[in-house]
Each structure stands twice: as C-alpha cells, then as structure tokens.
Amino acid sequence: MLELNRYDTNELKEKDKKHLWHNITPYSEQDRPMIVTEAAGSWVTDSEGNRYLDAMSGLWCVNVGYGRQELADAAYKQLSTMPYFPLTQSHLPAIELAEKLNEWLEGEYVIFFSNSGSEANEVAFKIARQYQQQIGQHNRFKFISRYRAYHGSSLGALSATGQAQRKYKYEPLTSGFLHVAPPDSYRRPDGMSVEDFNLQCANEIERTIVWEGVESVAAVIMEPVITGGGIIVPEPSYLKRVEEICNQYGVLLIIDEVICGFGRSGRKFGHQNFSIQPDIVTMAKGLTSGYLPLSATAVRKEIYDTFKDNTEMYSHLRHVNTFGGNPASCALALANLQLLEREQLVARAEVLGQRLRSAFDDLLEHPLVGDIRHFGFLLGIELVADKTTKAPASVDVVKKIIGECKRAGLIIGKNGDTVAGYNNVLTFSPPLASTDDDMAFIISTFKQVMANQIASAD
Numbered sequence: 480m481l482e483l484n485r486y487d488t489n490e491l492k493e494k495d496k497k498h499l500w501h502n503i504t505p506y507s508e509q510d511r512p513m514i515v516t517e518a519a520g521s522w523v524t525d526s527e528g529n530r531y532l533d534a535m536s537g538l539w540c541v542n543v544g545y546g547r548q549e550l551a552d553a554a555y556k557q558l559s560t561m562p563y564f565p566l567t568q569s570h571l572p573a574i575e576l577a578e579k580l581n582e583w584l585e586g587e588y589v590i591f592f593s594n595s596g597s598e599a600n601e602v603a604f605k606i607a608r609q610y611q612q613q614i615g616q617h618n619r620f621k622f623i624s625r626y627r628a629y630h631g632s633s634l635g636a637l638s639a640t641g642q643a644q645r646k647y648k649y650e651p652l653t654s655g656f657l658h659v660a661p662p663d664s665y666r667r668p669d670g671m672s673v674e675d676f677n678l679q680c681a682n683e684i685e686r687t688i689v690w691e692g693v694e695s696v697a698a699v700i701m702e703p704v705i706t707g708g709g710i711i712v713p714e715p716s717y718l719k720r721v722e723e724i725c726n727q728y729g730v731l732l733i734i735d736e737v738i739c740g741f742g743r744s745g746r747k748f749g750h751q752n753f754s755i756q757p758d759i760v761t762m763a764k765g766l767t768s769g770y771l772p773l774s775a776t777a778v779r780k781e782i783y784d785t786f787k788d789n790t791e792m793y794s795h796l797r798h799v800n801t802f803g804g805n806p807a808s809c810a811l812a813l814a815n816l817q818l819l820e821r822e823q824l825v826a827r828a829e830v831l832g833q834r835l836r837s838a839f840d841d842l843l844e845h846p847l848v849g850d851i852r853h854f855g856f857l858l859g860i861e862l863v864a865d866k867t868t869k870a871p872a873s874v875d876v877v878k879k880i881i882g883e884c885k886r887a888g889l890i891i892g893k894n895g896d897t898v899a900g901y902n903n904v905l906t907f908s909p910p911l912a913s914t915d916d917d918m919a920f921i922i923s924t925f926k927q928v929m930a931n932q933i934a935s936a937d
C-alpha cells in the first residue's frame with residue numbers, strides 16, 4: 480500500500496499529470512484526479528483521507544465490494560504454486576472455473592478466456608463468423624447491435640458499439656456492423672403501448688436481417704439491458720422475440736453480460752431474467768469483481784463442436800491470448816463466485832435494487848426527473864429539462880449533480896458523454912454486498928443533493 484507520509488498529494492498529482500494518461504477523461508478534468516489509496520466494503524479513501532461511498536463499484540465491477548481478503552489469498556496461493564502457463568495447454572484453476580461457469584450458466588457451454596470485456600466480444604465475433612463458414616454459410620459476416628449500446632473499445636467491439644462520440648476520430652472502423660433502435664420505452668411514440676413498442680423494436684431486427692439479406696448476417700449482439708448507454712430495460716417479451724428471430728433466420732445470439740452478469744441483475748446472469756438460451760455469452764468485470772483482469776466467452780457446445788473437424792486444416796479457432804485465463808485470475812474468480820454464493824449476494828442484489836427504486840419513488844415528482852429505471856441492483860435516473868417535451872437535461876446539469884454528490888461523499892455515474900443527444904442518465908451500480916447503512920447513506924445523500932437543485936433554482 481502507498482505510504483501517504485512518503486508523498487504529498489500535490490506532488491503525486493503533479494507526477495500523475497506528467498506520466499499518466501487517464502481513461503476517457505477530458506484533459507481539463509484531469510487536473511485534480513482522485514488518487515485512491517484504500518478501499519473496504521463499499522467505501523474508497525483518497526490520498527487526502529476523504530472517504531466516498533462508491534455507488535458505481537469502480538467501473539460497474541466490484542460486485543462483492545472492496546477489501547475481500549479471501550480473494551487476495553486465492554490469487555496469492557495460486558501465484559505461489561503455479562503463476563503462469565498458457566491456455567494452449569491447460570491448468571487447474573481454468574478447468575475448475577470453466578466448470579463453475581457452466582453451473583452458473585445453466586447450460587452446456589465451452590469457455591474461452593481473455594482479459595477484458597472488449598476481448599471477450601472480439602472472440603465472440605470471430606467465433607460467430609468462423610462457425611457460420613464451417614456450417615456452409617460462407618457469406619454470413621454481418622453483426623447487428625443496438626444504438627446506445629457499448630460493447631468495448633477495440634476496433635471490432637467499438638464497431639458494435641452504438642454510441643457515436645466514442646467512434647468520432649477513430650473511424651472508419653470494421654465493416655459489417657449494423658445498428659437498430661433500442662427499446663427505449665420512455666421515449667416511445669405517443670399512444671403506443673410499451674408492449675407494442677418493444678415488439679416493434681424487436682421486429683426491427685427481423686426487418687434488418689431480411690433487408691440486408693438473410694444469408695449475410697452472422698449474429699446479433701446485445702446486453703440483456705443496455706447499461707452504460709442509459710439503463711434501458713426491455714419488456715420481458717422483447718428478448719424472447721429477439722431469440723425467436725435469431726433462431727428463425729440462423730443468426731447467432733450473443734449476449735454481452737459484461738455488466739449484467741454475476742448477480743448484478745438479481746439473477747446469476749442478466750439473460751436468465753428473460754428465459755432465453757443465448758448461443759454465446761460474454762462476461763468480464765464482475766467475474767473477478769474487478770480484483771484482477773479476466774473475461775470469458777462462453778460458447779454453446781454444438782457451436783464448439785463444429786471447430787473439431789480434424790479433416791480440415793483450419794477448423795480450429797486460431798486465436799491466442801497470452802494472458803487470457805491467467806491462473807491467479809481464474810483462482811480469484813472461483814473464490815469470487817464462491818463468495819457470491821456463500822453470502823447469497825445474487826438474491827441480495829434483487830432486494831437492494833428494489834429498495835433503492837422504492838426509496839426514489841418520490842423523485843418522480845422532481846422537476847428534473849423524467850424517468851427512473853431499474854434492473855436488479857442497477858438503476859438509472861433520466862434527467863430532463865422539460866417533463867412534457869422530455870427534452871434531455873444538459874450535460875452541465877448532469878455533471879453538477881454528480882459533482883455535488885461527490886462533495887457529499889457519494890460517487891455515482893452517468894452514461895458517458897458519448898450517446899449522441901442523450902447524455903442525461905445518472906447511474907447507480909453499488910456493490911452487491913452494500914450494507915443497510917450504505918444504502919441509507921446513498922439514499923439520503925442523493926435525495927439531499929436533488930432537493931438542493933430545487934432550492935438553488937428558486
């Protein structure tokens with residue numbers, strides 16, 4: 480751990496500014512980064528001794544909370560026994576974790592390990608294209624995803640992403656990626672029922688497949704619920720209809736569980752709330768609760784079986800990842816899943832999500848709050864400038880509220896500055912192990928900040 484008395488914070492910040500390139504943050508906001516030095520439970524402490532409740536679990540990942548000694552112990556033990564061997568061969572932690580993931584997935588899947596969510600999705604795209612070729616569908620190379628969705632930062636995963644500002648200045652990206660509208664029920668046409676609107680959005684996928692040429696589409700990729708793009712929760716019938724369309728047209732269904740997985744949704748995986756059986760499931764973040772890098776691409780066994788044809792020279796997956804499935808990461812992930820089970824944190828996520836949603840009920844009367852959506856222990860508050868027209872609140876208003884929460888010791892998130900026109904959703908994704916006191920703090924602090932917005936407008 481950093482010894483605070485060896486450095487003063489200002490000196491650290493100068494060094495930071497000189498040597499470190501921060502993720503996504505605009506340069507003007509990097510002047511005074513928070514330097515986190517300790518973390519326990521749902522709380523983090525910065526180098527100046529300030530404490531914050533992290534209601535975003537880092538980047539939506541620290542599901543079991545910070546400071547779990549048994550996760551550190553599992554990694555340490557594995558590093559001391561056998562720190563590294565590539566998965567061109569095999570090792571015990573990877574085998575045990577793959578078996579455990581199958582139990583969690585409630586299906587028969589074969590697991591490919593990587594290090595990040597982006598990589599897990601890249602692997603899914605390569606597998607989907609190769610699979611289609613290997614079953615004689617030589618022209619199926621296109622992918623369909625949704626506007627507002629985020630699927631990662633590498634060029635393929637970014638191509639699947641439906642957020643314009645993330646792509647700006649990095650284009651042209653990978654060809655063959657198409658987008659359809661998400662089921663954003665809050666902004667459905669006047670007079671249309673939520674159910675009909677969701678059906679219309681799902682059917683847009685069918686129309687796109689047909690218009691593009693059925694024989695050209697390899698797969699659809701989606702999160703069960705759009706998370707980073709603004710917590711867009713579909714009707715249960717939506718995902719069922721998407722699955723039906725995919726099955727009808729021979730298109731694979733890839734479900735991105737990078738955020739929704741590992742209990743966040745109140746079920747082990749988000750898609751289990753919708754009773755669908757994806758062809759490929761990608762996962763990262765909560766797999767290790769963010770303690771070490773690890774991600775996975777789970778592929779239905781029937782698909783994997785088409786990669787076993789020894790009579791064809793290139794039927795196997797020619798993808799290698801030096802660090803993917805690192806033994807310490809796998810051992811830690813296994814300990815993480817055992818902890819989630821032992822403390823029944825998946826069920827707790829459902830309870831806490833419901834509690835947060837109910838506590839925020841009265842915020843629907845607030846002049847800035849257009850809509851509140853939740854899915855398990857994920858919650859989004861859509862801020863509007865005008866409740867009748869639903870005109871989105873400005874980025875400045877969103878940032879002001881986030882800044883005031885932070886000054887009061889509460890870290891909440893927003894849906895990036897990357898969704899064209901709609902950067903107006905505040906997000907909550909606290910550790911699933913948050914205590915009742917933590918919950919009380921999140922609720923009272925946020926409500927006070929929102930009340931202050933009315934007072935300061937008067």
Ligand code: PLP
Nearest residue numbers: 595596597629630631737738763
């Ligand atoms: N998919 C989703 C839904 C995500 O939210 C993210 C990251 O936030 C990714 C993929 C990419 O994961 P990573 O940042 O580990 O590459």
